[in-house]
Amino acid sequence: xxxxxxxxxxxxxxxxxxxxxxxxxxxxxxxxxxxxxxxxxxxxxxxxxxxxxxxxxxxxxxxxxxxxxxxxxxxxxxxxxxxxxxxxxxxxxxxxxxxxxxxxxxxxxxxxxxxxxxxxxxxxxxxxxxxxxxxxxxxxxxxxxxxxxxxxxxxxxxxxxxxxxxxxxxxxxxxxxxxxxxxxxxxxxxxxxxxxxxxxxxxxxxxxxxxxxxxxxxxxxxxxxxxxxxxxxxxxxxxxxxxxxxxxxxxxxxxxxxxxxxxxxxxxxxxxxxxxxxxxxxxxxxxxxxxxxxxxxxxxxxxxxxxxxxxxxxxxxxxxxxxxxxxxxxxxxxxxxxxxxxxxxxxxxxx
Amino acid sequence: xxxxxxxxxxxxxxxxxxxxxxxxxxxxxxxxxxxxxxxxxxxxxxxxxxxxxxxxxxxxxxxxxxxxxxxxxxxxxxxxxxxxxxxxxxxxxxxxxxxxxxxxxxxxxxxxxxxxxxxxxxxxxxxxxxxxxxxxxxxxxxxxxxxxxxxxxxxxxxxxxxxxxxxxxxxxxxxxxxxxxxxxxxxxxxxxxxxxxxxxxxxxxxxxxxxxxxxxxxxxxxxxxxxxxxxxxxxxxxxxxxxxxxxxxxxxxxxxxxxxxxxxxxxxxxxxxxxxx
Amino acid sequence: xxxxxxxxxxxxxxxxxxxxxxxxxxxxxxxxxxxxxxxxxxxxxxxxxxxxxxxxxxxxxxxxxxxxxxxxxxxxxxxxxxxxxxxxxxxxxxxxxxxxxxxxxxxxxxxxxxxxxxxxxxxxxxxxxxxxxxxxxxxxxxxxxxxxxxxxxxxxxxxxxxxxxxxxxxxxxxxxxxxxxxxxxxxxx
Numbered sequence: 001x002x003x004x005x006x007x008x009x010x011x012x013x014x015x016x017x018x019x020x021x022x023x024x025x026x027x028x029x030x031x032x033x034x035x036x037x038x039x040x041x042x043x044x045x046x047x048x049x050x051x052x053x054x055x056x057x058x059x060x061x062x063x064x065x066x067x068x069x070x071x072x073x074x075x076x077x078x079x080x081x082x083x084x085x086x087x088x089x090x091x092x093x094x095x096x097x098x099x100x101x102x103x104x105x106x107x108x109x110x111x112x113x114x115x116x117x118x119x120x121x122x123x124x125x126x127x128x129x130x131x132x133x134x135x136x137x138x139x140x141x142x143x144x145x146x147x148x149x150x151x152x153x154x155x156x157x158x159x160x161x162x163x164x165x166x167x168x169x170x171x172x173x174x175x176x177x178x179x180x181x182x183x184x185x186x187x188x189x190x191x192x193x194x195x196x197x198x199x200x201x202x203x204x205x206x207x208x209x210x211x212x213x214x215x216x217x218x219x220x221x222x223x224x225x226x227x228x229x230x231x232x233x234x235x236x237x238x239x240x241x242x243x244x245x246x247x248x249x250x251x252x253x254x255x256x257x258x259x260x261x262x263x264x265x266x267x268x269x270x271x272x273x274x275x276x277x278x279x280x281x282x283x284x285x286x287x288x289x290x291x292x293x294x295x296x297x298x299x300x301x302x303x304x305x306x307x308x309x310x311x312x313x314x315x316x317x318x319x320x321x322x323x324x325x326x327x328x329x330x331x332x333x334x335x336x337x338x339x340x341x342x343x344x345x346x347x348x349x350x351x
Numbered sequence: 352x353x354x355x356x357x358x359x360x361x362x363x364x365x366x367x368x369x370x371x372x373x374x375x376x377x378x379x380x381x382x383x384x385x386x387x388x389x390x391x392x393x394x395x396x397x398x399x400x401x402x403x404x405x406x407x408x409x410x411x412x413x414x415x416x417x418x419x420x421x422x423x424x425x426x427x428x429x430x431x432x433x434x435x436x437x438x439x440x441x442x443x444x445x446x447x448x449x450x451x452x453x454x455x456x457x458x459x460x461x462x463x464x465x466x467x468x469x470x471x472x473x474x475x476x477x478x479x480x481x482x483x484x485x486x487x488x489x490x491x492x493x494x495x496x497x498x499x500x501x502x503x504x505x506x507x508x509x510x511x512x513x514x515x516x517x518x519x520x521x522x523x524x525x526x527x528x529x530x531x532x533x534x535x536x537x538x539x540x541x542x543x544x545x546x547x548x549x550x551x552x553x554x555x556x557x558x559x560x561x562x563x564x565x566x567x568x569x570x571x572x573x574x575x576x577x578x579x580x581x582x583x584x585x586x587x588x589x590x591x592x593x594x595x596x597x598x599x600x601x602x603x604x605x606x607x608x609x610x611x612x613x614x615x616x617x618x619x620x621x622x623x624x625x626x627x628x
Numbered sequence: 629x630x631x632x633x634x635x636x637x638x639x640x641x642x643x644x645x646x647x648x649x650x651x652x653x654x655x656x657x658x659x660x661x662x663x664x665x666x667x668x669x670x671x672x673x674x675x676x677x678x679x680x681x682x683x684x685x686x687x688x689x690x691x692x693x694x695x696x697x698x699x700x701x702x703x704x705x706x707x708x709x710x711x712x713x714x715x716x717x718x719x720x721x722x723x724x725x726x727x728x729x730x731x732x733x734x735x736x737x738x739x740x741x742x743x744x745x746x747x748x749x750x751x752x753x754x755x756x757x758x759x760x761x762x763x764x765x766x767x768x769x770x771x772x773x774x775x776x777x778x779x780x781x782x783x784x785x786x787x788x789x790x791x792x793x794x795x796x797x798x799x800x801x802x803x804x805x806x807x808x809x810x811x812x813x814x815x816x817x
Binding site: 070071075079080082084085114117120121122258259260261263270274277279284285288289290291293294299307310311312314 | 590
C-alpha cells in the first residue's frame with residue numbers, strides 16, 4: 001500500500017489540527033510550570049504541538065499509566081470479594097498531536113515486551129486505537145542522541161502521520177501507516193497531494209544539517225558487543241559514582257517498563273495498584289530473607305544499562321533506548337545513559 | 352495487562368505448623384470448577400496474595416497427582432510473610448494467580464535414578480516433584496532423598512518424611528548441622544553427608560537440589576567432585592518476582608526472565624547466566 | 629566567587645596526609661559551563677575540582693551513599709548545605725570526626741540560565757555553620773525575611789490552600805526523586 005503525502009503551509013497545518021481537535025478526542029502537549037505533558041485538549045490554543053523536545057514529558061503514560069488499579073476488594077467477616085476495576089478510559093479511539101519522533105519509537109520498542117508470551121492487550125489496544133501525529137525534528141537538543149541508535153532518517157514508521165517541514169516554509173503531511181492513511185482520508189488535509197518530500201535536493205540538505213547538529217554520537221553496533229564483554233568492568237562504578245539513586249530517569253524514560261504491585265488498605269476495603277518502579281531502586285531486587293543480588297549502586301546501573309543495550313537486544317532484537325536524552329535532562333546530577341555506556345564501551349576488557 | 356494480574360479467591364482448608372517459622376497452607380479455589388481446571392507441573396509457582404498486605408511468589412509444594420487441593424509452604428521472612436503467619440487462619444480467603452514458570456524436566460528424568468538434595472525450606476519445591484514421582488514410581492529407578500536442616504526442629508514435612516521412610520522403595524537420609532541428644536541420624540552439613548554417607552551412583556542419575564544459597568554453593572562443588580555433569584544437576588532459583596508474566600522486569604538476569612524461562616534450571620544453564628542471583 | 633584552586637590544594641593535601649579516603653566536590657559536566665558533583669577516591673583526580681557560583685547541588689546528600697558510608701570524607705559545603713549537614717550530625721547519621729569540612733562563605737549560586745536563585749536572594753545563613761576550614765569572608769547572619777509567596781499562601785483559607793497544592797502536585801509523576809535527592813530524607817524506608 002502506498003501512502004499519500006500532502007503539501008501545505010503552516011496555516012494549513014493549523015487548520016488541520018483545529019479540525020482534528022474539534023472532531024476527535026485529542027491529546028497534545030500542554031504547558032505547565034515550564035514543562036509540557038500530554039493532556040486532553042479542546043482547542044489548539046491550549047496546547048503546543050511543536051513543544052521543545054527537552055521540556056516535553058514522554059507520551060508513554062497514555063499507553064502505560066504511571067499508576068493503575070488492578071483490583072478493589074472488600075474483606076469482612078462475611079468473606080472476601082474481589083472487584084475488577086473498570087479498565088480505563090484511555091482505550092478509546094483518539095489522536096495524539098505533537099509526539100516527538102524518539103517518543104513514538106519508544107512505543108514501537110515497547111511493543112516487543114508487551115507482545116511476547118503473555119500479551120498486554122491493554123497496551124496494544126491503546127496503541128492500535130491511537131493515531132499518532134509526529135513532527136520530524138530538524139535540530140538536536142543538548143542531550144539528544146537518537147541518531148546513534150537504530151535511527152534511520154527515512155524511517156518514520158513509528159508515527160502514523162508524519163509532519164515534515166521542508167524548505168521555503170512548506171509542510172508535508174505524510175501518512176506512514178494504514179491507520180494514518182485512513183485517518184487522513186476521513187479528515188482531509190488541506191493542500192495538494194505531492195510526492196514524498198525526501199526526493200528534493202534541498203530536503204536532503206536540510207536533513208544533513210539535522211544529522212550534523214548532534215553533540216553526542218556513538219557507533220551503537222559496536223557498543224552492543226563491547227558492553228556484553230564488559231560485565232565485570234569497573235567502568236560501571238566509575239561512571240555512576242555521583243548518581244543519587246533518585247530513579248527519576250526511569251520514570252520519565254519512554255522505554256522503561258518495570259513496575260511494582262502494591263496494596264493499599266483502609267479498614268476492610270483495599271485497592272491493589274500497579275505502578276512504575278525502577279531497577280535503580282535498592283529495594284527492587286531485595287528479597288524477604290534479606291538477600292539482595294544487586295546491593296551496590298553500580299550493579300543496579302549495570303543492570304539498567306545492560307538491559308537497555310544488551311539483554312533487550314538479545315531477546316527482542318532492538319535497543320531499549322531511543323536516545324531522547326530525557327534521563328540526562330531530568331537527572332539532578334546530569335548523568336546521561338549515553339555517557340555511562342560510552343565510558344563502559346571504551347574501558348579495557350581485562351579487569 | 353491489569354486483567355492478567357487479577358487473582359482468584361482460594362480458601363485456606365488447613366494450616367500445618369511444620370517448624371517454628373514454616374507453615375504449610377493447604378487450600379482450594381472457592382470456585383469448584385476453577386479447582387477442577389487448575390493444573391500445574393512440579394516446580395511451578397503461584398502468586399499468593401494476602402489482600403491488604405501484598406503479593407508474594409511461592410512454589411506449589413504439593414503434586415497435581417494429589418487431587419482437590421494445593422499447598423504452599425511459607426517461611427516467615429519479610430513483611431508479607433509475617434502478616435500471613437500472624438493473620439491467616441483456617442477458613443480465610445487468599446488471592447491466587449498462576450501457575451507460572453517452567454517445571455522440572457519430567458521427560459528428561461524418566462527412567463533415571465533420582466537423587467533429591469534439599470536443605471531447610473528448600474524441600475518445599477522438591478516435595479511437589481517427590482510426590483509426583485512417588486505417584487508414578489514405576490517410571491523411575493533408584494530413589495534417594497537427602498534432606499538436612501540446622502536443627503531437628505527445622506526439618507519440614509516431618510509426618511510426610513516418616514511416610515517416605517516406611518516406603519521401602521525410597522532411601523531417605525536425614526541430617527542436622529549440630530549433634531542433639533535425641534537425634535539418632537546423621538550429623539553434618541548436607542554436602543559432607545552427600546559425599547561421605549550417600550555416595551551416589553553417578554551414571555544414569557539426575558540430581559534435583561534446592562536450599563539456601565550457601566548450601567547450594569557447596570553442594571554444587573561436591574557434585575562436581577563426585578563427577579556429576581552440570582546438565583544432570585537441576586535446581587530451582589529463588590529470585591524476587593512480582594508479575595510472573597515476564598513483564599515487570601524484576602527477575603531479569605541477563606536476557607533471561609526467571610519467572611518465564613525458570614525458575615527451574617540445570618547447573619549448566621545457571622553457569623551461563625551473569626552472577627546476579 | 630571562585631575557590632577552585634584553594635579546594636584543589638586542600639583536597640590534595642588531605643589525600644597526601646592520609647586524612648581522607650574520599651573527597652566530594654564539584655567538577656565541570658564536560659559539555660557546557662554547568663557543574664556536577666564528583667566523588668573522588670584517586671588523588672590524581674583532584675585537579676578536576678571546581679567551585680564557583682554554579683556549584684549548586686547539596687553535597688551532604690552523598691554522606692548517605694555507598695561510597696562514603698563508614699569512610700573518612702572531605703567535602704565542600706555552602707551555608708545552606710552546612711545546615712543540612714548539621715542536622716545529619718545532630719541526628720547521628722554521620723560522625724563528625726570522620727569528616728573534613730570545607731565551609732564556604734557563600735555569595736549565592738545561580739541557575740543554569742545564570743540568574744541568581746530565588747532562595748539565595750532570601751538566604752539568611754550564607755556562611756557555613758560547621759567547618760574545619762572556611763573559604764571567603766564570612767558575612768554573618770542576616771535577619772529572617774518571610775518569603776512573600778509563603779505570606780500570601782498562609783493568608784489563604786483551607787480550601788484555597790488545598791486547591792493551590794493540588795494545582796502544584798498535578799504535575800507530580802511520583803518518582804520520589806525529591807526524597808532520594810534530599811539529604812535529610814535518609815531513612816531507608
